[in-house]
Amino acid sequence: MTQKQKTIISILSIIACALLASVGGYAYKTYEVFAQQPLGPLLPVYTPIGLPPTWTPTAGTQLGAVTLVPTIQIPPTNTLEPICYGPDVMYILAVGADSRQDAYVFGLADAIRIVRVEFKTPKVTVLEFQRDLWVEIPYIADDLNGIDHGKLNQAYMFGQPGYGYWDDPSAGPGLLALTLNQNFGVRSDHYISVNMRTFENIVNAVGGIDINVTDEKEALNTGLPLGNSHLDGAGALKVARNREEGVFERANNQNRVLCALRKKLLSPNVATQIPDLIASFKDNIRTDLTPDQITQLACLGTKLKPENIVFTSFPEKLFTPSRHIPDLYNNNPNGTFIWDANSDILRDYVAQFQAGTWPPVTTDEKNTEEVVCE
Secondary structure (H helix, E strand, C coil): CCHHHHHHHHHHHHHHHHHHHHHHHHHHHHHHHHHCCCCCCCCCCCCCCCCCCCCCCCCCCEECCEECCCCCCCCCCCCCCCCCCCCCEEEEEEEEECCCCCCCCCCCEEEEEEEEEECCCCEEEEEEECCCEEEECCCCHHHCCCCCEEEHHHHHHHHCCCCCCCCCCCHHHHHHHHHHHHHHCCCCCEEEEEEHHHHHHHHHHCCCEEEEECCHHHHHHHCCCCEEEEECHHHHHHHHHCCCCCHHHHHHHHHHHHHHHHHHHCCHHHHCCHHHHHHHHCCCEEECCCHHHHHHHHHHHCCCCHHHEEEEECCHHHCEEEEECCCCCCCCCCCEEEEECCHHHHHHHHHHHHHCCCCCCCCCCCCCCEEECC
């Protein structure tokens, strides 16, 4: 090979390396942009609402038969660094919609949860909201002849595009987030909405879930026999929607199913498939999380201790069954079933939940239902 040929080859090699580097850099930047793009419309901007200026409950304050939770005590500053490149805390509005269609056009919020994700501890705490709470719903009065109240699950419905009451791109999750904030001071950073058909498909995709029923009461509540039961998607949905023993037990059933699903997702033979599962369901799940944030949450899930995954709900004694007359939407002469509850008391619980001080690590408050994942 002549010197001239060697020189030409050297120049071509340098050009090829430069091209590969530029292509690689472009591909990385393209992925970086994609990874930081929300997978759905963002939640609407709102001003977080705190406790009313005149509302200053203290520990032991009595309101009728209800004892308020202690006032907020800010815990000592945690000097730990967040793991998995996440923020200190993330709040996610999780919605289980009752629609069986693939499209998110209609439907009520069948299950409503606020998920507090701590990336320092790490810990996940899930707070359930009763769907039959009577609340003020913003932005609907003009289209509903001045009606501006309804059940909490209807806030999601009125936001869905099929009804035409609200045209924000965030649709049902956005209006539900605003309603939770306006009535209870709930902070929502992001949302995830899953309908019933997609839930069934997710459970089937991971090969089903296992639920171990240990006593007769639990068997009665879940409709399952004593011992271990392996459930497919339809079976898991049936347990999650079972309310034969009341809506509070139904919430516990949903929590058991979610614990079982979490356990299956972290099993060795399924954990490696999570990216493919996310990709296969990304068009059937509504969320404004980015791929980066989903990766952070998946990473966190592998590092969570079982005792640091807690499902909780407001004490049952805060709720009184009632009926709202007239039925504003279905013209039922007997009215519509609702839960009466003092929103200021619920707001106090929410403020402490968001501050990370409730539920406490140990509690004597027996009316607060908690399910800890095994």
